[in-house]
Amino acid sequence: MDGQQLHKGVFVIADNILSPIGSTTAENMRHLKSGESGVQQYIDTNILPDTFSASLFSQSHTFLEQEGDYTKFEQLLIASITDSVKELPEIVSSERTILIISSTKGNISLLETETHNTGLYQRIALHTSAGLVAQHFGFVHTPIIVSNACISGVVAIITGMRLLQSRDYDHAIVVGADVISKFVLSGFGSFQALSDELCKPFDKDRKGINLGEGAATVVLSTVANNRDNLKILGGAISNDANHISGPSRTGEELAWAINEALAEADLTYSDISFISAHGTATMYNDEMEANAINIAGMQTIPVNSLKGYYGHTLGAAGLIETVVSLHSLKEGIILPTPGFQNSGVSKPLNVSAEMFKGPLENGLKTASGFGGCNAALVFGK
Amino acid sequence: MTEQKYITAWCSVFNNKVAKNGMQLFDGKTVSIDEFVVGVYKYLQVQYPKFYKMDNLSKLGWLATEVLLKDNIEKGSYAPEQIAVVLANANASLDSDLRYLASVKDGASPALFVYTLPNIVIGEICIRNGFKGENTFYIAAHFDAAMMYRQVSETMGHKAEVCVCGWVDVFGEDYKAVLFLVETHKEGIPFSETNLKKLFESN
Numbered sequence: 001m002d003g004q005q006l007h008k009g010v011f012v013i014a015d016n017i018l019s020p021i022g023s024t025t026a027e028n029m030r031h032l033k034s035g036e037s038g039v040q041q042y043i044d045t046n047i048l049p050d051t052f053s054a055s056l057f058s059q060s061h062t063f064l065e066q067e068g069d070y071t072k073f074e075q076l077l078i079a080s081i082t083d084s085v086k087e088l089p090e091i092v093s094s095e096r097t098i099l100i101i102s103s104t105k106g107n108i109s110l111l112e113t114e115t116h117n118t119g120l121y122q123r124i125a126l127h128t129s130a131g132l133v134a135q136h137f138g139f140v141h142t143p144i145i146v147s148n149a150c151i152s153g154v155v156a157i158i159t160g161m162r163l164l165q166s167r168d169y170d171h172a173i174v175v176g177a178d179v180i181s182k183f184v185l186s187g188f189g190s191f192q193a194l195s196d197e198l199c200k201p202f203d204k205d206r207k208g209i210n211l212g213e214g215a216a217t218v219v220l221s222t223v224a225n226n227r228d229n230l231k232i233l234g235g236a237i238s239n240d241a242n243h244i245s246g247p248s249r250t251g252e253e254l255a256w257a258i259n260e261a262l263a264e265a266d267l268t269y270s271d272i273s274f275i276s277a278h279g280t281a282t283m284y285n286d287e288m289e290a291n292a293i294n295i296a297g298m299q300t301i302p303v304n305s306l307k308g309y310y311g312h313t314l315g316a317a318g319l320i321e322t323v324v325s326l327h328s329l330k331e332g333i334i335l336p337t338p339g340f341q342n343s344g345v346s347k348p349l350n351v352s353a354e355m356f357k358g359p360l361e362n363g364l365k366t367a368s369g370f371g372g373c374n375a376a377l378v379f380g381k
Numbered sequence: 382m383t384e385q386k387y388i389t390a391w392c393s394v395f396n397n398k399v400a401k402n403g404m405q406l407f408d409g410k411t412v413s414i415d416e417f418v419v420g421v422y423k424y425l426q427v428q429y430p431k432f433y434k435m436d437n438l439s440k441l442g443w444l445a446t447e448v449l450l451k452d453n454i455e456k457g458s459y460a461p462e463q464i465a466v467v468l469a470n471a472n473a474s475l476d477s478d479l480r481y482l483a484s485v486k487d488g489a490s491p492a493l494f495v496y497t498l499p500n501i502v503i504g505e506i507c508i509r510n511g512f513k514g515e516n517t518f519y520i521a522a523h524f525d526a527a528m529m530y531r532q533v534s535e536t537m538g539h540k541a542e543v544c545v546c547g548w549v550d551v552f553g554e555d556y557k558a559v560l561f562l563v564e565t566h567k568e569g570i571p572f573s574e575t576n577l578k579k580l581f582e583s584n
Contacts, residue, residue: 104498106473111482121552126473127522144528145520147473148500155517162535183478186485187494236540237515241461241507245495253513256462260540370495371504373516 009233010164012218013225015323016084019214020055029327037309039198039210047182048189051196055212055311073107076177077133080215091171092137098169099143101130102156102176103315109181150369153318154377158235160220170222176319177215201279201305201337202286202351204344209280212311216319230326233378234264240372247284251291254374258296261376269298273360274334276325278367279305290345304352308338322365329360387569388561391580392449395557401448414554436477442502442549445558461513465541466503467533469519470550473499514541524548526578
């Protein structure tokens, strides 16, 4: 530890991304920079009557050397945490450390394959998985579990940041994961929200999302362990109070969260070098985000969506996309938005279509989800 | 952050009964949860047809919030962004997950799928009341007063003047809601981990 003191925000001292395109952050970044996507087309009438595209692990993928009795969801969590803390054993066992888990559906796929009984209902509860993961590593405290639709990952990071700022803990290991099965695919399919080909965020021909599975972890700390550590500087959450399955008509509520997150970071919109949007490639989400970004005055700032690389990874999305954005900032690159060609939102937006290289200072991550929820996170050097 | 906050109202809905601030308001006798929630809705004499479209988790949380806020928050006394909702439960949306999954073989229903997330009840509460502040749903095996106290304190320390918080859990015929209204500039029971735990257990 070099003992760098914190003025505001919290340090990100380690991270991991576990996705179909890589098992470490470095591997993911390498593949992202070469334009590799995890999204493939699937035809499987046992799951969906129609062709769909998604970013899924192959059936033979192994996550842990010893799987034990852990489900795929738990293996994702364990593998992602293991990689992120491999050089930080003292943090895992510290009573000053809290584990925060983000997921929307956890072990829900077991309902499709296992006999329904009370034991199964207990087994698939998120707190059961959290207990097993905590026990695996020997965490001192009961983990905190966030399940707040598609903003879960961003909310989990905000939760961790605040618990550190109030000095309740010194370290927060924030992990998110979701597994894609018939349950989730059929649900999004019922909304006519799935694209059969690579999704096209913010594009005029966008026709829906790709789902994706994966996990990611950030290790937050009140103390830096490296000169390069980036910081989470501010975050905020809001609700549209408009509709449970459709976004705000105006985008004002996401814009409010963006402004609150900026205020907490002591920054203004012009200090932001790029935005990692939610960008699901549904008609309504992308339009709402374009509105919000305009209300916040950020329409000339480069914005990308990573959904074309990973699909929408639900409870992992906020974490995966934050980790990619942190490393983008560090490396001075803004990744392009796969699938985007011609703007199809009604407000001006500077969608990143080509790889940009140059110095970057601060970034913004946004997310929105069912239940009318929005979240914004500001990070920087 | 350190400003004292107060529990200005609390409400419990379980065991076929509804109580506010420790006083029983409604006794539904022994009926199924489906009949009970409709009974409470009728007792409240409000017109909100969307209520009937909700799943039981949303109905329960929505009803408890109606009771909690009645005569306690005047419309317009707070900006929408200053009102937060922080809820937790053990079973997430499992009750609706099973209903949705059972429907898939006959054609998946978006009206059922949307309720397969626990935070939809927060969305319903926010739509009803125009709340636009912070909102988070946590999952825990049991009501954890320490965790709830900490999360609400963080939320109110940052953005919110008011917070509706507590426990809303439904699985089959088992249900329990205990909600608290926490405010900064009003008198009430001091907002603390001990008082949250005491009030939760008194119900």
